[in-house]
Amino acid sequence: MSANFRTYVNEMQSHIDDMVKDGFLYSLDIEPDYVWEKYLDNYPSGSNDIFRKRREFDCSCCRSFVKKFGNVVSLKGGKYTTIWDFEAEEPFNSVNKLMSDMLKGLMIKDIYVPDKRQTLVGTVYTVELLEDSSTRRWNHFNYNTDKYLIKFNDKFRVMPSELKSEVTGRIRDDKAVFKRSLDEISMDALQTVLELIAAGSIYRGDEWKNNLQVFKTIKKDYDSLTSEYDKDLFAWEQAANVSPAVVRIKNHSMGKLLTDITDGIDLDRAVKAWEDMVAGPNYKRPKPLFTKKMLEDAKNKLAEMNYLDSLKRRYAVLDDISVNDILFCDRNAAKRIKGTGDIFDEMASSIPVNPKSFSKVEEVNIDTFVSSILPTAKSIELFLDNRLTKNLVSLIAPEIPGSKSMFKWNNPFSWAYTGNITDSNIKENVKNAGGNVTGDLRFSIQWNDENQWDQDDLDAHCIERYSGRKKYEIYYGNRSNSSPNGGRLDVDIIHPTKGVAAVENIFYSTKDTIKDGTTFQFFVHQFTNRGGKTGFKAEIEFNGQLYQFEYRGNIPDGENIQVAEVTYKNGEFSIKEKLPSTMSSKDLWGLTSMQFHPVTVIMNSPNFWEGSSMTGNKHWFFMLDGMVNEENPNGFYNEFLVPELDKYRHVTEALGEKLSVVSADDQLSGVGFSSTIRNNVILKVTTNNTTRTLKVTF
Numbered sequence: 001m002s003a004n005f006r007t008y009v010n011e012m013q014s015h016i017d018d019m020v021k022d023g024f025l026y027s028l029d030i031e032p033d034y035v036w037e038k039y040l041d042n043y044p045s046g047s048n049d050i051f052r053k054r055r056e057f058d059c060s061c062c063r064s065f066v067k068k069f070g071n072v073v074s075l076k077g078g079k080y081t082t083i084w085d086f087e088a089e090e091p092f093n094s095v096n097k098l099m100s101d102m103l104k105g106l107m108i109k110d111i112y113v114p115d116k117r118q119t120l121v122g123t124v125y126t127v128e129l130l131e132d133s134s135t136r137r138w139n140h141f142n143y144n145t146d147k148y149l150i151k152f153n154d155k156f157r158v159m160p161s162e163l164k165s166e167v168t169g170r171i172r173d174d175k176a177v178f179k180r181s182l183d184e185i186s187m188d189a190l191q192t193v194l195e196l197i198a199a200g201s202i203y204r205g206d207e208w209k210n211n212l213q214v215f216k217t218i219k220k221d222y223d224s225l226t227s228e229y230d231k232d233l234f235a236w237e238q239a240a241n242v243s244p245a246v247v248r249i250k251n252h253s254m255g256k257l258l259t260d261i262t263d264g265i266d267l268d269r270a271v272k273a274w275e276d277m278v279a280g281p282n283y284k285r286p287k288p289l290f291t292k293k294m295l296e297d298a299k300n301k302l303a304e305m306n307y308l309d310s311l312k313r314r315y316a317v318l319d320d321i322s323v324n325d326i327l328f329c330d331r332n333a334a335k336r337i338k339g340t341g342d343i344f345d346e347m348a349s350s351i352p353v354n355p356k357s358f359s360k361v362e363e364v365n366i367d368t369f370v371s372s373i374l375p376t377a378k379s380i381e382l383f384l385d386n387r388l389t390k391n392l393v394s395l396i397a398p399e400i401p402g403s404k405s406m407f408k409w410n411n412p413f414s415w416a417y418t419g420n421i422t423d424s425n426i427k428e429n430v431k432n433a434g435g436n437v438t439g440d441l442r443f444s445i446q447w448n449d450e451n452q453w454d455q456d457d458l459d460a461h462c463i464e465r466y467s468g469r470k471k472y473e474i475y476y477g478n479r480s481n482s483s484p485n486g487g488r489l490d491v492d493i494i495h496p497t498k499g500v501a502a503v504e505n506i507f508y509s510t511k512d513t514i515k516d517g518t519t520f521q522f523f524v525h526q527f528t529n530r531g532g533k534t535g536f537k538a539e540i541e542f543n544g545q546l547y548q549f550e551y552r553g554n555i556p557d558g559e560n561i562q563v564a565e566v567t568y569k570n571g572e573f574s575i576k577e578k579l580p581s582t583m584s585s586k587d588l589w590g591l592t593s594m595q596f597h598p599v600t601v602i603m604n605s606p607n608f609w610e611g612s613s614m615t616g617n618k619h620w621f622f623m624l625d626g627m628v629n630e631e632n633p634n635g636f637y638n639e640f641l642v643p644e645l646d647k648y649r650h651v652t653e654a655l656g657e658k659l660s661v662v663s664a665d666d667q668l669s670g671v672g673f674s675s676t677i678r679n680n681v682i683l684k685v686t687t688n689n690t691t692r693t694l695k696v697t698f
Contacts, residue, residue: 004089004092005092005139006139007088007089008088008089008092009139009140009141009142011086011087011088012083012086012088012141012143013142013143014086015083015085015086016083016143017147019073019074019081019083020074020147020148020151022074022075022076022081023074023075023076023237023240023241024074024075024111024112024151024152024155024240024241025072025073025074025111025112025148026072026073026074026075026080026108026109026110026111026112026236027071027072027073027108027109027110027111027112028071028072028073028103028106028107028108028109029106029107029108029109030071030103030106032066032067032068032070032071033067035066035067035070035071035099036063036066036067036070038098038099038102039066039070039095039099040058042094042095042098042099042102043091043094043095044090044091044094059138059140061122061123061126061138061140061141062122062140062141064122064123065121065122065123065140065141065142065143066141068121068122069083069121069122069141069143070083070099071103071106072112073103073108075108075233075236075237075240076237078225078230078233078234078237079233080108080233082099082100082103082104084096084097084099084100084103085100105229107229107232108232108233108236110168110171110172111168111171111172111175111236111240113152113158113164113167113168113171114145114148114149114152115145115164116149116158116160119144119145119146119149120142120143120144120145121142121143121144121145122140122141122142122143123140123142124139124140124142125137125138125139125140126138126140155240156171171239171240174239174244174247174248175235175236175239175240175247177247177248177250177251178235178238178239178246178247178248178249178250179231179232179235179239180250181215181248181249181250181255182218182219182222182231182235184250184259184262185215185219185249185250185255185258185259185262186261186262187216187219187220187223188261188262189258189259189261189262190212190215190216190219190258191216191291192261192267192291193205193208193212193254193257193258193261194209194212194213194216195291195292196271196291197209197212201271202271202274203274203275203278203279204278204279208254211243211245211246211249211254212254214242214243214246215246215249218238218242218246221234222234222235222238253274253277253278254274256273256274256277257270257271257273257274260273267650268650294648294650294651295651297648297651298645298648298651298652299651301644301645301647301648302645302648305404305406305644305645306404307404307406307645309398309400309403309404310398310400310403310404310405310406310412311635311655311659312398312399312400312403312635312659312662313396313397313398313399313414313635313636313659313661313662314396314397314398314399314661314662314663314664315394315395315396315397315629315661315662315663315664315667315668315669316394316395316396316397316413316664316667316668317336317397317664317666317667317668318333318336318337318600318601318666318668319336319337320397320413320668321337321395321601321603321668322337323337324609324610324611325411325603325606325609325610326601326602326603327370327374327602327603327604327620328374328377328380328599328601328602329600329601329602330378330379330380330598330599330600330601330625331378331379332600333600333601337601360693361682361693361694361695362692362693362694362695363680363694363695363696363697364694364695364696364697365696365697365698366620366673366696366697366698369694369696370620373685373694374602376687376688377685377686377687378686378687378688379598379599379685379686380598380599380602380622380683380684380685380686381596381597381598381599381683381684382596382597382599382622382624382670382671382681382682382683383594383595383596383681383682383683383684384588384591384592384593384594384595384596384597384624384671385593385594385681385682386546386588386593386594387545387546388588388671388681389418389588389593390417390418391417391418391671391672391673391679392417392418392588392589392627392629392669392670392671392672393415393416393417393418393619393621393669393670393671393672394415394416394629394633394661394667394668394669395413395414395415395603395606395621395623395667395668395669396413396414396415396416396633396635396636396661397412397413398412399662406636406641406642406645407606407607407636407640407641407642408607408613408615408616408640408641408642408643409606409607409609409612409613409614409615410611410612410613411606411609411611411612413606413609414606414635414636414637414640415605415606415619415621415672416633416634416635416637416661417672418631418633425446425449425501426444426445426446426503426537426538426539426548427444427539427541429446429501429503430444430491430503430505433491433493433503433505434490434491435490435491435503435505435507436490436505436507436509437505437507437541438509439507439508439509439510440508440509440510440511440514440542441487441507441508441511441514441520441540441541441542441566441568441573442505442506442507442508442539442540442541442542443460443462443505443506443507443520443522443538443539443540443563444460444503444504444505444506444538444539445458445460445503445504445505445524445536445537445538445539446501446502446503446536446537446538447496447501447502447532447534447535447536447537448496448497448500448501448502448532448534449501449502449534449537450534452533452534453496453498453499454496454502454532454533454534455495455496455530455531455532456496456526456528456529456530456531456532456555457493457494457495457526457527457528457530458502458504458524458525458526458527458536458555459475459476459492459504459524459525459526459527460475460489460504460505460506460522460524461473461474461475461522461523461524461525461560462474462475462483462487462506462520462521462522462523463520463521463523464483464484464485464487464518464519464520464521465518465519465520465521466515466517466518466519467517471484472484472485474487474488474489474506475489475525476489476492476527479492484515485508485513485514485515485518486508486509486510486513486514487506487507487508487520488506488507489504489505489506490505490506490507491503491504491505492504506522511568511571511573514568515568516568516569516570516571517567517568517569518567518568519565519566519567519568520565520566520567520568521562521565522538522540522562522563522564522565522566523560523561523562523563523578524536524538524551524555524560524561524563525558525559525560525561526555526556526557526558526559526560526561527557528557529554529555529556529557532554532555533553533554534552535550535551535552535553535554535555536550536551536555536561537549537550537551538550538551538563538579540563540564540566540575540581542566542573542575543572543573547564547575547577547581548581549563549564549577549579549580549581550579551579561579562578562579563578563579564576564577564578564579564581565578588627589627589628589629589630589669590626590627590628590630591624591626591627596684597624597625597626597627598624598625599622599623599624599625599670599683600623600624600625600668600670601621601623601668601670602620602621602622602623603620603621603623604618604619604620604621605617605618605619605620605621605672607640616639616640617674617675617676618674618675619672619673619674619675620672620673620698621668621670621671621672622670622671622672622681623668623669623670624669624670624671627667627669627670628665628667628669629667629669632660632661633661634656634657634661635655635656635659635661636652636656637653637656638652638653638656673698674698675698677698678697678698679697679698680695680696680697680698681695681696681698682694682695682696683695683696
């Protein structure tokens with residue numbers, strides 16, 4: 001071979017070193033044999049003559065190198081560099097230019113994977129024994145991939161057992177997924193999710209923030225490219241240089257959220273699907289979903305419909321309502337209600353009085369109560385049972401008089417039930433865990449529901465006793481069996497999940513299977529203390545009565561905490577508390593529970609006031625004298641709003657929560673009942689001639 005071929009090889013090696021510094025190497029989609037033939041053919045005439053039996057540069061060692069490495073390129077800035085792109089002496093410079101021109105414009109097939117066992121590609125030199133017994137050294141194409149192999153393994157974590165074909169296939173798949181992500185995820189979806197994360201509206205969204213910002217930057221550059229060829233090179237280069245989470249973002253839960261939003265799926269549904277994948281069953285989204293653009297669009301729409309003044313809300317008072325809005329008011333309240341006049345005389349004369357003395361509680365349904373009993377009532381008192389905690393309600397009015405109603409009914413009033421307790425939290429968690437909450441007797445416990453992670457293994461136990469003797473114990477050890485009285489443990493948690501309340505549940509479907517005279521000893525056993533210090537909450541429910549208990553503090557291994565004993569005798573349950581329960585009186589919005597309190601006004605919900613469209617569920621409100629809402633209720637809810645605002649529901653939901661309701665000491669707050677939920681209330685109703693105690697059912 002020519003004397004300067006060794007210099008040519010050294011220059012090529014130095015050039016490949018620079019290519020490796022720029023990034024990873026790739027193989028172009030071209031047949032290796034074709035590359036070799038073109039290499040030989042590209043030598044200028046007279047520079048590669050027949051030497052002995054073959055052309056001078058046609059040796060098996062160089063052929064092996066060119067076929068393996070001749071189509072290798074590096075990528076930088078979306079452009080690739082071939083191994084032939086360097087200046088050399090003739091005739092090699094002409095060969096380089098022709099080889100480079102031949103390879104330009106080809107698509108990349110795979111990333112170049114170095115050989116783990118033999119890092120030298122090609123042969124450094126061979127020695128030929130001549131006829132005169134002297135030797136001749138022949139230099140060949142070669143390149144040592146040691147440094148590249150280290151760089152490659154640091155990035156792609158190749159396992160010792162992986163074959164080259166497996167590695168190239170895996171990385172090819174990564175690039176394909178990454179390119180689909182860039183093609184199929186919209187910039188609008190990325191911006192929407194990033195804004196929701198910034199607002200704290202997406203569960204564990206912060207964990208994706210950095211990766212999404214990286215993907216957004218790459219996506220912006222990708223979208224600026226016009227040809228599919230340039231986009232493909234760009235995807236190859238970026239896929240090898242960003243984190244696996246970004247490369248395979250489309251295959252992650254976040255990719256599903258981004259794709260759903262891109263495809264136009266409703267934002268609530270898309271985020272709910274995300275939460276179902278990554279959050280626990282008890283997760284409640286902390287903030288409504290909206291972006292800056294959505295906020296601006298909603299503001300413009302509210303201004304267009306003249307609703308901006310209507311957003312400001314306050315508690316309603318007696319002066320706001322008229323006689324047409326109510327079913328009953330006491331004499332003191334009547335003085336402030338518009339149009340009442342001599343309402344009591346009118347009410348008393350409208351239905352004949354039928355005096356009757358009641359020595360026991362009489363049960364009537366709400367319709368009978370409204371039509372036949374209210375017209376003759378002079379005063380009413382309501383028994384504020386603890387179980388009505390979730391029924392506390394306030395009537396809300398516009399702060400600016402004359403504001404346009406933005407509701408589905410023709411008056412500007414709304415209402416808000418208590419946000420603190422919408423239902424038994426434990427009961428809902430047990431239900432979500434697959435437990436039975438509809439039996440005649442239930443004992444449920446809950447822990448790991450505070451700010452700190454409580455990993456203790458607590459167990460719910462029940463010992464059934466008859467005639468004072470232990471007959472059966474319900475606990476995790478016999479979970480699959482029912483007790484002699486029909487009780488069973490149906491939820492058992494051993495390892496609480498961080499951020500998810502842990503529950504256990506013992507239930508008796510029907511008291512028909514319970515032997516008369518049986519006592520149930522309910523307690524909590526600490527099976528394994530793992531450093532928890534928050535204790536537990538517990539509930540016992542029977543006869544529609546809910547007893548709630550709480551024990552706070554460390555529980556040592558093996559310790560039992562007695563909660564209560566329930567006895568079934570003569571068809572009725574009774575309870576003996578071992579821990580204090582919340583069935584004792586407590587403060588409910590300024591009034592003491594488990595006592596009777598005067599009712600000032602009884603009314604339907606505003607959607608069923610006179611002249612309204614009577615849309616949605618009907619509610620009955622019993623407003624109590626002196627009750628003051630201690631919370632910060634919503635001024636309105638999306639389900640109340642006119643259909644034209646449905647498009648902007650994410651923003652209006654946030655406005656309903658964020659805008660404070662102006663306080664009032666003489667507010668209309670009390671207890672509410674929905675037509676869709678079975679319930680009852682105990683009332684003392686006084687007419688001209690008698691006082692009767694009624695259980696009104698809904």
